Amino acid sequence: MKLDLMTSLYVFVLAGFIGFEVIRRVSPLLHTPLMSLTNALDAIAVVGAIIIVGREHEQGATLPKVLGTIAIIAATSNIVGGFLITDRMLRMFKASRPTKKT
Amino acid sequence: MTSTSDTLLQVTYLVATVLFVLSLKWLSSPTTARRGVFAGELGMLLAVAGTLLHRGIVDYRWIAIALVLGSIIGVPLGKVAMTKVPQRTALSHAFGALCVTLVGTSEFYLQTPNVPPFTMGVLSLEVILGSLTFTGSLMAAGKLQEILPQRPITYKGQNIVNLGLLAVAIIVAAMLVAHPERKELFPLIVAIPLVFGVMMIIPIGGADMPTVISLLNSYAGLSAAAMGFVVDSNLLIIAGALDGASGFILSVNMSKAMNRSFTNVLFGAFGQQQAAGVAGAQDTRTVRSATPEEAAGILEAASKVVIVPGYGMAVAQAQHKVRELYDALTKRGVDVKFGIHPVAGRMPGHMNVLLAEADIPYDKLLDMDEINGELPQTDVALVIGANDVTNPAAKTDSKSPIYGMPILDVDKARTAMVIKRSMAAGFAGIDNPLYYMDRTLMLFGDAKAVVGALVRSLSGGHE
Numbered sequence: 001m002k003l004d005l006m007t008s009l010y011v012f013v014l015a016g017f018i019g020f021e022v023i024r025r026v027s028p029l030l031h032t033p034l035m036s037l038t039n040a041l042d043a044i045a046v047v048g049a050i051i052i053v054g055r056e057h058e059q060g061a062t063l064p065k066v067l068g069t070i071a072i073i074a075a076t077s078n079i080v081g082g083f084l085i086t087d088r089m090l091r092m093f094k095a096s097r098p099t100k101k102t
Numbered sequence: 103m104t105s106t107s108d109t110l111l112q113v114t115y116l117v118a119t120v121l122f123v124l125s126l127k128w129l130s131s132p133t134t135a136r137r138g139v140f141a142g143e144l145g146m147l148l149a150v151a152g153t154l155l156h157r158g159i160v161d162y163r164w165i166a167i168a169l170v171l172g173s174i175i176g177v178p179l180g181k182v183a184m185t186k187v188p189q190r191t192a193l194s195h196a197f198g199a200l201c202v203t204l205v206g207t208s209e210f211y212l213q214t215p216n217v218p219p220f221t222m223g224v225l226s227l228e229v230i231l232g233s234l235t236f237t238g239s240l241m242a243a244g245k246l247q248e249i250l251p252q253r254p255i256t257y258k259g260q261n262i263v264n265l266g267l268l269a270v271a272i273i274v275a276a277m278l279v280a281h282p283e284r285k286e287l288f289p290l291i292v293a294i295p296l297v298f299g300v301m302m303i304i305p306i307g308g309a310d311m312p313t314v315i316s317l318l319n320s321y322a323g324l325s326a327a328a329m330g331f332v333v334d335s336n337l338l339i340i341a342g343a344l345d346g347a348s349g350f351i352l353s354v355n356m357s358k359a360m361n362r363s364f365t366n367v368l369f370g371a372f373g374q375q376q377a378a379g380v381a382g383a384q385d386t387r388t389v390r391s392a393t394p395e396e397a398a399g400i401l402e403a404a405s406k407v408v409i410v411p412g413y414g415m416a417v418a419q420a421q422h423k424v425r426e427l428y429d430a431l432t433k434r435g436v437d438v439k440f441g442i443h444p445v446a447g448r449m450p451g452h453m454n455v456l457l458a459e460a461d462i463p464y465d466k467l468l469d470m471d472e473i474n475g476e477l478p479q480t481d482v483a484l485v486i487g488a489n490d491v492t493n494p495a496a497k498t499d500s501k502s503p504i505y506g507m508p509i510l511d512v513d514k515a516r517t518a519m520v521i522k523r524s525m526a527a528g529f530a531g532i533d534n535p536l537y538y539m540d541r542t543l544m545l546f547g548d549a550k551a552v553v554g555a556l557v558r559s560l561s562g563g564h565e
Contacts, residue, residue: 005220008331008339015340018123019347025130028355028444028469031451032187034129034348035319039194041122041142042345045326047153048205048333052212053168054159064208069168071204074197076172077179079146082194084180085187087139089455092184093132096463 033089040082046075107157114152115337121145122341126348132464149337184459185416188448189246192315196239198322202329203232207292209332215283222282224331226275230295231325237299239318245303246311246448254307267298308413309490311448313356320349352450359444359470361496361507387538389525394552397519397545398559404481406437408473410510411453412446414487414522418549424486425460427553430560439466441473441483441510443491474511483515487549489522493534504532518542521552 026034049071052064121141128138154165182190206229210217217225244250271294278287306314327342329335357363392400401407409428415421431438440462446453454467468476477483485492494513495502512518513536520537522544536542545552 005331008334008336011336012327012331012339012343015343016347019126019344020351022123022126022130023344023348023351026126027130027132028442028451029454029464029467030129030132030135031352031355032191032449032455033135033451034126035191035315035352035450036187036194037125037129037139037142038319038323038345038348039191039198041125041146041341042198042323042326043201044118044122044146044149044338044341045198045201045205045329047149048329048335048338049201050150050153050165051156051158051333052205052208053164054154054161056158056160057212061212064212065164067204067208069164071201071208072165072168073172073175074204075201076169077176078194078197078201080173080176081179081190082176083139083143083146084177085182085190087136088180089184089187089458090132090135090139092455092458092461093135093464094458094461095132096465 029093030090033086036082036086036089040079040086043075043078043082046072046079049075111152111156114148115335118145118149118152119337119340121148122344126344184455185419186247187455188311188315188452189243191449192239192243192246192318195315195318195322196236196243199232199235199239199325202322202325203229203236203292205329206232206332207288210288211285213282214285214288217282219279219282221332222279223275224328226278226291228325228328228332229291230271230275231321231328233292233295234299234302235318235321235325237296238303238314239299239322241300241303242306242311242314242318245306245308252308254305256305260301260305264298264301267294267301271295271298308448309445310360312445312450312452313353313360313362315449316349316352316356318349320346320353323347323349356445356450359508361504389537389544390540390542391546392519392543394545394555395559397543398556400517400519400543401431401436401482401484401556402434402560404436406439406476406480407431407482407484408439408441408477408480408512408515410441410443410446410483410485410488410492410512411457412443412486412488412491413448413452414489414549416447416452416456416487418487420486420550420553421456421460423550423553423557424457425462426557427560428462428466430557434560439468439473439476441470441477441512442467443470443488443510446488446491470508470510477511478514480515481517483510483512483518485512485518485520485522486553487521489534490532492518492520492536493532495533495535499535502532512536513539513541516541519545521545521547521549523548 049068053068122145125138125142128134206225245252271291274287274290323342323345327339330339330342428438442453492510492512496504496507496509
């Protein structure tokens with residue numbers, strides 16, 4: 001399924017704008033988790049690597065297969081590690097205990 | 103191709119995209135942030151599962167092995183200590199870039215000699231950005247982990263060498279766009295940026311790490327977006343654009359917080375400029391120092407205290423002692439807040455994470471603009487392991503290398519206390535007039551030890 005080039009460019013530019021607007025609102029408090037979360041999301045590149053490794057190749061396509069496999073390992077470690085550490089960090093952020101209304 | 107299966111996969115990707123955007127949106131506040139992580143995980147799971155079930159995939163063996171191995175590596179990387187988060191982040195940028203570079207390389211060899219010019223162009227961009235981010239991030243991680251020397255290493259003509267390398271890579275890429283059948287050229291657009299990545303980080307000092315990590319973050323995102331164009335995946339284009347935008351915003355924030363431009367961070371080699379500024383000042387100035395007991399007395403009598411942490415607190419692992427100090431003072435009715443400079447530490451938000459780990463409520467952690475309004479009404483500003491971000495010379499001395507950098511106005515507080523190992527100049531080697539002010543008390547010693555002594559004095563004085 002070939003995407004139209006112009007459409008892809010539109011998608012890129014609009015996603016960039018959404019990114020700016022959404023991320024501008026992230027509190028500086030959470031900039032470290034922001035970086036680890038975007039890093040984990042970025043590892044969606046694993047999808048591209050999976051397709052390269054898994055699809056049918058002609059004879060002699062060992063190189064792409066090997067490179068693709070390493071790529072999957074690298075991306076998966078980012079997905080697993082990235083989500084884990086982001087959640088660990090966010091669990092630590094606690095508000096002051098509200099004073100009891102009695 | 104069955105169009106139903108294809109459409110179903112595209113819809114799955116669309117749902118994943120929505121979840122990714124929501125994930126970042128929910129990250130805007132600590133109250134909804136964990137929901138954001140969940141949305142991200144769900145989106146990732148859907149996209150990966152959808153891809154695996156796609157009819158085009160015929161061979162699962164290698165994929166399965168790789169997924170398992172990746173998870174085995176990922177789990178410990180998700181469990182590193184909070185003080186090591188900056189180097190972990192740099193390492194994960196390297197992994198992300200590695201993935202993108204390898205996929206780009208595979209795509210080239212699969213598609214050559216019939217690569218359309220546009221595809222070859224973005225593929226080159228993907229591979230160049232990916233390779234330089236890979237080695238650059240590894241270098242940054244090495245410096246942060248202190249495997250590599252942290253001091254900036256500079257030499258004559260460094261910028262010309264670096265720019266020359268990049269220019270050659272771009273020329274080779276242009277040649278490939280014109281002649282995609284010239285396979286022998288391709289290794290060059292991987293190898294040259296790999297070298298460039300190393301050269302780019304060599305002149306960078308520790309204090310510049312927050313900007314550099316953000317910049318590498320942005321490159322990693324952009325290379326992933328470029329990969330999205332190559333493999334025709336809107337999902338990847340969007341995820342890459344979001345990551346690129348995030349890294350870019352953080353880089354701009356960090357540069358602003360240091361009053362420096364991007365180009366200055368990358369090509370300025372900060373460490374070099376300072377020597378001149380320091381040499382001139384002959385020291386006849388006096389410094390007032392105090393014992394922890396005296397300092398504890400002043401803190402006890404205060405009604406409002408602002409603690410300003412810096413990288414020194416992270417190095418000394420003093421965040422838990424700081425928490426004890428926070429408790430001891432709060433219990434006595436002292437209003438304690440934290441003033442966090444955007445570039446305190448080694449990555450954006452570094453101090454917040456360490457203090458949150460030590461169980462300090464996040465509503466007590468205020469950023470520079472918020473806390474500067476309160477500092478003139480503050481009794482004691484306690485600086486722990488921070489230096490340049492409190493240097494009043496940034497406002498008053500136009501010859502100072504950090505002139506114009508926004509600082510935390512601790513000099514406006516009634517008393518400023520600075521915990522510092524010795525009078526030796528800070529990381530960047532810039533003289534700090536704060537230490538010689540009448541209102542400043544120096545507490546000499548290791549951050550953890552001094553804060554510990556303060557806590558003991560506050561809780562009754564006995565050892």
